[in-house]
Amino acid sequence: MVTIRDVAKLAGVSPSTASRVMNDSAMISEATKQRVRQAMKELDYSPNYSARNLVKRHANTIGIVLPVRENQDFLGNNPFFMQLIQGIASVCTEHQFMVSLATGRTEEEMMTNLQNLIRSGHIAKFIFLYSKKNDPVFQFMLEQDVACVVVGQSYGQPTSQVAFVDNDNYRAGQDVATFLLDKGYTQICYAYTDMNELVQADRYAGYEEVMRDHQRPSYAMMLSRVDSEKNEQTLRSFLQKNRQIQAFITCDDAMAIRLQKLFKALKISSRRYAIISFNNSVLAEMAMPSLSSVEIFPMELGQTAARLVLNQTGQEEIAHITHEIIERDSTPNLQQPS
Structure with missing residues (x-):
């Protein structure tokens, strides 16, 4: 085309x-x-249809692009995305803009949905709630010549068309690894779902660097978002091969909860391994034991993304939001053998 x-x-x-x-x-x-x-x-x-219409009438809607997921229930089950959207919506409402969600079970379905939104003529700009390597959906949007803000790593340089807002996920990965090492844990595994999602890759890279600097091994285990049976087999096999593991860093709170459920299925005590996760959602507080987690301030991320997209000036822009480790019951000091 x-x-x-x-x-x-x-x-x-x-x-x-x-x-x-x-x-x-x-x-x-x-x-x-x-x-x-x-x-x-x-x-x-x-x-493009929208190129004719946007100059003829007021475009008063911001499109919010969610990551492609086979299981569309993930949005309602993931407080992180809900808080991001709430932050975006609060700023858009102040400026008399509406928001419209774009979802898809496949990349092709997502691009069709986005094209329909653009052709409506009311969508001014878009906010991507993720960043991913070689993402055809994002590339498709660039070809439509619409302005975007990406909540995620600036895998490309910011331009007049694209701005970025993100946490320093590399540093966050370093911080959680250091946090566990300081508590006495030396055999730590990073559990993830998709390293093509740059937030997960950055956190892993930060963890890996700290482990290397301390002359400790690094481990990685990939788990599915939806296949519990496969995850149970994966975890069982991993623990059989790596009996020395003491702690897990998970890519987000949802993964940590999933890991706790897998321990229960395998009849492993929920306190056998320390766990620290990311997002500090309500899930972290409700878990048993409650989860130590990294607060990344999703409301502030969403608000900053909305301000960027509404006030895009054509200048190259990138904004950074801080993070903070919230300690709870899942990461006690490791009891050293006497």
């Missing part, structure tokens, strides 16, 4: 300039307009 970027490249201009030509902006010279129109003709390009 021919995109505005293809037109811009052939005409020798930026995508934003090509977009202004399609909107007949007075800021663009006639010579440049002629080059862009000729490129459109040669490529048989038809302007």
Whole structure:
């Protein structure tokens, strides 16, 4: 499919300039307009529906793009995303903007849903609630020439089209590894679901660096978000091969709860292994034992993302939110043998 970027490249201009030509902006010279129109003709390009409509009427909705999940129940079961959305909605409401959620069980379904939102003509900008390597959904959005804010790592440089807001997840991974080492744990495993999700990869990299600096081994175990039977087999096999393991760092609170349930299924005491997780959601407090977790302030993340997307100035922008370890019952000091 021919995109505005293809037109811009052939005409020798930026995508934003090509977009202004399609909107007949007075800021663009006639010579440049002629080059862009000729490129459109040669490529048989038809302007995006939203490019015509956004200049004709007020676009008063922010699109919120959730990560692709086979199980769409994950949103209601994950307080982190709900708090992010609440933060976004609170700022949007103040500015008289609405929010619209985009979800999908597959990347293809997600792109179809996004295209429908864009074609409605009311969506001004989008906020991605995740960042992922080589993400076709995000690349598709860039080709639509709409502004985006990404809640996640700036895997590309911020541009006039894309801004980022994130925690320092690498540092957070370092901090939780140091926290456990200081409590006497030296054999620590990182449990994750998808290293292509950059937040998980960054936390693992931070943990791995600290373990290496302390001349301790690093371990990683991948668990499914949905397949409990497979997870039980995975955990059983991992513990049989690594009987020395003392503690787990999990990619989020939901994973930590899942791990506690697996211990119960395998008839392992819930206090046999220390666990620390991320997000510090209500799940962490309700767990048995209650979970030590990293507070990453999702409401503030959402609010900052909304402010960025509503006030995007065309400047390169990236915002950082702090984090804090909240200690609870799941990480007691390790009792050393006498």
